[in-house]
Amino acid sequence: MATNKDKIISLQDVVVKFNVRGRMLTAIRNVSFDIYDGETVAIVGESGSGKSVLTKTLTNMLESNGYISNGTIMYFPTEESKNNSETAIREDVNLVNYHKGSLTSDTRRKIKKSNYKTINNAKIRLEALNARLGVKGVDSDDILAKIKEESEIIHDAYYELSTFSRLRKRTVLRLTPIMKEISSKKRNLSLMKGRQILAGLRILAEQEFLTEFELNLKHVLEKLKNGETVEEHEVNTLLAAWKFQTTPTWLNKREAIKKLKQVRGGTIATIFQDPMTSLNPLLSVGFQISEAIRLHNKVSRHAAKQQAIELMNKVGIPNAEKRYHDIPGKYSGGMRQRIVIAIALACKPKVLICDEPTTALDVTIQAQILELIKELKKEFNLTVIFITHDLGVVANVADRVAVLYAGQIIEYGTVKDIFFDARHPYTWALLSSLPQLGTKGEELFAITGTPPSLFNKIKGDAFAPRNKFALAIDFEYNPPMFEISKTHGARTWLLDPRAPKVEKPKMLENLKEAVIEAKVGE
Structure with a gap:
């Protein structure tokens, strides 16, 4: 997927699961996709294909029984964002780290319990298959294929456990000198001594199963050993994972929740399908926009009100100043959706997710909302991710398309x-x-x-x-x-x-x- 533009979001091997009444549902299956700065990407597919779940992972808005079991979601701020002191996220970051940091202890316990159950059941089946191997009249090729399948299930379950596991204290002590060296020479890792690289690889070789951090470290060390170039984002990801591993869990959770507040709205904003479920029916539309502004920016009530009125004008609300105190019930469906768009833009996000924003509207209003989104994209220099099952909408708004089926x-x-x-x-x-x-x-x-x-x-x-x-x-x-x-x-x-x-x-x-x-x- 070559392009002259810079990546702003990169998903690699993302897997999302839900624990539904004791059974695991895999909603997203090993998705890898890059999104570039300033483009509009449409994600299309039937209902239940995983479109909304995929975009919810970007802001960690999954339901409480859902979690990202594998993969990375890298956010790369633009040069303009990096140099802007008002920007919420100014460094390359793996958004999955915030997800893992914010998980409750109950969710972690359920993930571990589910994986250990999978491992134990697979081992029982594996033992039975091994006992049948060599028995007369039994198709050995079929048995070997099933043994391979069960072994893969065990391997995958152990790997998932590793992504939610912390390093042993002894391993932390042994890896600390190597990580200090990587941190001090991160701008030129080729200066690292060969014996340190080999020492790190030896430590990792002693482990039966590697955590996600250890796998990333192994990848970097092997690249250095072979004289290959290590990308800056790979080093930053590794150092962020090391910090996560060596910081107490309660501090990680506090930091993750703080960062997620910056990501939601300030970096990635969402326009939802039904405006009535997005708006509080008892609060004025102007107050709801102002509240979003004040939540992410240190401004006075008066300044927030002026910004809210300005946004209402931009999204096409007539007599915005007079209608600031109106409740959502006084607005039509199309006007409510304009208010939802204003709230989404209130914190000057870089990425705008449109989750079927025209589904609940009639055809005429749909066209107006689509045109408004296109105009605002140009004005605010947004990257837009458009979720829809309507190929007509795709033809109107998108630069690129990703077709999703069964996750x-x-x-x-x-x-x-x-x-x-x-x-x-x-x-x-x-x-x-x-x-x-x-x-x-x-x-x-x-x-x-x-x-x-x-x-x-x-x-x-x-x-x-x-x-x-x-x-x-x-x-x-x-x-x-x-x-x-x-x-x-x-x-x-x-x-x-x-x-x-x-x-x-x-x-x-x-x-x-x-x-x-x-x-x-x-």
């Missing part, structure tokens, strides 16, 4: 890539569902079947049971992300050079003409 990004690309050169059968199905492609008097296209249960481990391609283009391999192995161009990639075995050539649905051949004629998104 995985299955295709990404520019709007042109996705609309006119889509490669994944699920993306074909979504595009075929556009009403503009329907024929008068005939039923509109609908995707058959339902998404898979995320309680179970998904084998192969999650879309395979609903995919009429599925290959035999789709039911066995999850495809990797194949790169089609520098801006376009898709997770489908149809792109493997060995796969049979498959033509996309004929109805998509007229997509370009249908989109232009129907003015999709306008």
